[in-house]
Amino acid sequence: MVTDAATFAGGPLARLKAGGRLAGGVAEAARLLGRVRPRAVIGFGGYPSAPAMTAAVLRRIPTLIHDSNAILGRTNRLLAPFVDLTALGLPAPAGTGAGAKTRARLVGNPVRDAVAARARAPYTPPAPDAPIELLVFGGSQGARIFGEVVPAAIAALPEGLRRRLR
Structure with a gap:
């Protein structure tokens, strides 16, 4: 249509x-x-x-x-x-x-089966010096979070932790 x-x-x-x-x-x-x-x-x-x-x-x-x-x-x-x-x-x-x-x-x-299975998996914390993968997502009404909240939250993290983010 x-x-x-x-x-x-x-x-x-x-x-x-x-x-x-x-x-x-x-x-x-x-x-x-x-x-x-x-x-x-x-x-x-x-x-x-x-x-x-x-x-x-x-x-x-x-x-x-x-x-x-x-x-x-x-x-x-x-x-x-x-x-x-x-x-x-x-x-x-x-x-x-x-x-x-x-x-x-x-x-x-x-939700796809693979996504649901991953959500049910137990949490495994990263090794002390391993990279940390950060995924941030949101919809149209959550778009403000990308420009305001997420950068401020990341900036508030300790420097050692910020360097590990990927």
């Missing part, structure tokens, strides 16, 4: 143009959904899912959104009151966008 999914960043003119592109994307998605006639439409968040999910809601096609984060992303938060089911990857705190019509269910996140 190719539909325009616009972000609403920028000034008033840019936002107006984005609204027009989004409306065009919803119209295109509605036409395609009318031809394909799916039994349900599932969205995983992000601006690209907005036109198809909005069109499905308007056409009264059963809808489900899935969010793998602890806090719903902007698109899912806006769609949540209108879709039939919100599948949550993590327990959601209060006020994360589940509207009155929305039924939210904690379903977890799909």
Whole structure:
């Protein structure tokens, strides 16, 4: 499905143009959904899912959104009151966008067997002088952590420990 999914960043003119592109994307998605006639439409968040999910809601096609984060992303938060089911990857705190019509269910996140097996493995501390591998990851709402929190935390480590980080 190719539909325009616009972000609403920028000034008033840019936002107006984005609204027009989004409306065009919803119209295109509605036409395609009318031809394909799916039994349900599932969205995983992000601006690209907005036109198809909005069109499905308007056409009264059963809808489900899935969010793998602890806090719903902007698109899912806006769609949540209108879709039939919100599948949550993590327990959601209060006020994360589940509207009155929305039924939210904690379903977890799909994880590959190799990743799950590694998570179950016992912790083996590194040797005293061995390198330490540090993996930091986050979603769109966690991006601030990369520029602010992680560098400050690393800077606060003792010099000997910082030198071992890879």
